[in-house]
């Protein structure tokens with residue numbers, strides 16, 4: 234049984250409780266982060282802590298836990314649960330007032346709820362899916378306009394994942410005004426020759442922590458990076474495609490809407506970036 238963290242306490246998972254009035258539960262009024270663990274160490278903890286603070290600021294939520302304490306909780310959960318490879322899920326909500334109300338509660342009277350738990354995933358780095366590549370379908374992006382804030386409002390991404398499964402694919406890329414925004418839980422990229430193309434940062438997509446690292450490593454490896462919109466038609470004709478996220482790192486995409494990319498294998502750029510990302514991130518893991 235896992236040991237989880239709730240509001241200052243480490244508890245067995247079946248004893249951890251949150252109020253039915255919690256605004257995370259009633260209104261998706263909360264933010265989250267997923268940090269990966271490799272070799273028992275945290276990958277890019279700093280990046281996740283900075284984005285968490287930004288999400289909280291954008292929603293006018295006071296951060297209830299310092300970065301130092303947050304790091305300590307992450308490490309303690311890794312230790313208590315013996316995690317070598319996996320993820321730490323962190324969620325902070327606007328807390329539990331004593332009734333349901335659209336207006337935000339007084340933060341002096343209603344402290345935020347802080348929950349963290351581990352997800353043990355042995356073999357995450359050597360995921361065989363990375364050798365095969367994944368299939369994606371395209372769907373409309375009907376999410377709200379502040380996708381840069383990492384809120385727990387994940388119903389449409391969940392539905393997108395189910396649409397993909399139903400179509401025999403692994404994930405869905407979302408399209409807005411003809412252009413790909415991102416995957417249901419990852420950032421999306423295409424490759425043409427030696428050039429990596431991905432949508433520029435804005436309120437339309439989540440500012441992926443893995444994205445930032447991968448683009449940096451790509452530039453350091455003399456690969457060309459172009460941050461611009463691309464259509465799904467352009468993607469279907471690309472040489473390669475891939476996604477990035479904290480839980481998949483760099484994962485090749487070999488098929489879009491039933492159309493194979495290149496020769497239908499992961500290609501060269503995505504596998505190389507995956508290797509560089511894993512090597513370099515591990516060096517800096519804490």
Ligand code: PDD
Pocket residue numbers: 267415416417418419420438439440441442443444477478479480
């Ligand atoms: N998802 N875009 C969306 C919509 C996401 O949900 C995520 C992350 C990303 C990639 O961000 P990062 O590289 O910081 O993980 C992009 C996490 C992993 C999840 O929901 O499980």
